[in-house]
Amino acid sequence: MNFDALIEALPEIIDGLEVTIAIWLAGCLFGPLLGLAIALGRQFGPRWLDRGLWAFVEVIRGTPFLVQMFLLYYGGPFIGLDLDPTPAGLLGLIVYGAAYFSEILRGGLIAVPKGHVEAALCVGLDRGQVIRRILLPEMTLLVLPACVNMWVVLLKETAILSIITVPEFTLAVTAFGSATFAFTQSAAVLALAYWGLTELTGRLGRSLEARFDRFRLV
Amino acid sequence: MTQDAAITMRNVVKRFGGNTVLRGVDLDVRHGEVTCLIGPSGSGKSTLLRCAAFLEEHDDGIIRIGGAPIGYDAAADGSRTRLPPGEIARVRRSIGMVFQQFNLWPHMTALGNVAEGLRQVLRLPKREAQDRAMAHLTRVGLAERASFYPSQLSGGQQQRVAIARALAMDPKIMLFDEPTSSLDPELTGEVLTVMRDLAAEGMTMLVVTHEIGFAAHVGQHIVFLDEGRIALEGRAGEVFRKPWHPRMAQFLQTYLDRGASVLLEG
Incomplete structure (x- = not known):
């Protein structure tokens, strides 16, 4: 391998890693938040809202992320949405994640035992209090494993953003690979790096699950 | 009967799809008394209790908690009007609910x-x-x-x-929906003891139970439900010593067959 070329490319690769992690973390935070809004709207909103959100979720889940990013980045300007690569990638990842998170969270809401809500109503909690104090916390415990899984998926989907020239990790490393013809080595570096981050996420998930164990349903 | 009864139910009907679970139940729960609802599985006793808390909506009839209608009120023309959620929550405030689970x-x-x-x-x-x-x-x-x-x-x-x-x-009234049915026998006692203490303090209680011994000893008013109707009701002593209704006699026999006669004595 050409070490001089590597040293030269290293700052860009590190910048790329930072961009990847930043976009990924934003997706991990705002994806579930937007997903929660969608899940609550579908579960507690009027019927038309449920139908509209359902259609949105189906479209996002039924099309490849790559195609969505092409449409957003190259098609966006035609509807007045002229975004730079990074904001477009960030928006795309959040919306993509939100569709999946909304289904995970909706499943969690449905899985909360009906009796827990009845007990809350009998104690006198109103609808908003039942959602805030009972449903959302219990849902969080139920969906944690599925969310960790989705966080891992989002990390790997960030690699797609290289296609619309977001200066992220995959773009930086593949650019180095093309310049030095070290294709295999750069692919291996990419695989190892994503896998390492995935393992860290899994560990975080397992430690959260262990911490939440005492809250388990009985 | 009277406006000051803890709970009054008049002609309460409940259907689940095509299945009629309650077929016009009239029930009075008096203040300071322990009323026990007993009966075979599927007789509608849990449904009746859940209607009292408006966790199930009764399809016909009026239920009053401390005189105030819960869920539905009778309109002048004999039909029913649904009460707003805030009013339901307000009436619910006078009851406490204990669940099987x-x-x-x-x-x-x-x-x-x-x-x-x-x-x-x-x-x-x-x-x-x-x-x-x-x-x-x-x-x-x-x-x-x-x-x-x-x-x-x-x-x-x-x-x-x-x-x-x-x-x-x-709460003014405590509702118990088979409170010991998901407990091991050795854990049942500690819950029944708490309930017995509560009864001794004069709490108004409506209890759905399979614990015939508890019903016989702590219950004052016994209501036997069969196929969505009250088949028999009365003071505990009379009902258990002279279960004149054939379904009630048959129901009690299943307990006696299991050696529970000792529970009904004393």
Whole structure:
């Protein structure tokens, strides 16, 4: 391998890693938040809202992320949405994640035992209090494993953003690979790096699950 | 009957799809009395109790809690009008509900479960809510388990926390839906003891139970439900000693066959 070329490319690769992690973390935070809004709207909103959100979720889940990013980045300007690569990638990842998170969270809401809500109503909690104090916390415990899984998926989907020239990790490393013809080595570096981050996420998930164990349903 | 009865039900009908579970039930629960609802599985006793808390909506008839209609009120022309959610919540405030499955909130400690209504509904300051919650946990003998989560408690302890949670809201009437049916026999006793103490304090109670011994000893008014109708009701002593209704005699025999005669004596 050409070490001089590597040293030269290293700052860009590190910048790329930072961009990847930043976009990924934003997706991990705002994806579930937007997903929660969608899940609550579908579960507690009027019927038309449920139908509209359902259609949105189906479209996002039924099309490849790559195609969505092409449409957003190259098609966006035609509807007045002229975004730079990074904001477009960030928006795309959040919306993509939100569709999946909304289904995970909706499943969690449905899985909360009906009796827990009845007990809350009998104690006198109103609808908003039942959602805030009972449903959302219990849902969080139920969906944690599925969310960790989705966080891992989002990390790997960030690699797609290289296609619309977001200066992220995959773009930086593949650019180095093309310049030095070290294709295999750069692919291996990419695989190892994503896998390492995935393992860290899994560990975080397992430690959260262990911490939440005492809250388990009985 | 009278406006000051704790609960009055008139012609209560409940259907689940094409299945009619309650076929016009009239029931009066008197203040300060323990009324036990007994009957075979599927007779509608749990449904009737859940209607009293408006956890099931009755399809016909009127149910009054302390004189106030819950869920539906009778209109002048004999039809029914549905009451607004706020009014339902207000009437519900005078009842406390205990479930077969306990239904404690798993993300809150025993103390948190009992304090929740005090904090969120009565808006008590944190300290005061915790003090009052602790007093109720002490009442059911669980002060030393206050910081435990439901998953760390036995079934009997969970049910006692659930009773404390209901009592903390200072209800006029306590409803029990088969409170010991999901407990091992050795854990049943501790829950029945708490209920017996509550009855002795004069709490108005409506109890759906399979514990014939409890019904015979603690129950004052016994209501035997069969196929969605009240087949027989009366004072505990009379009903158990002279179960003149054939379905009731048959029902009691299944207990006697299991050697429960000793429970009905004394």
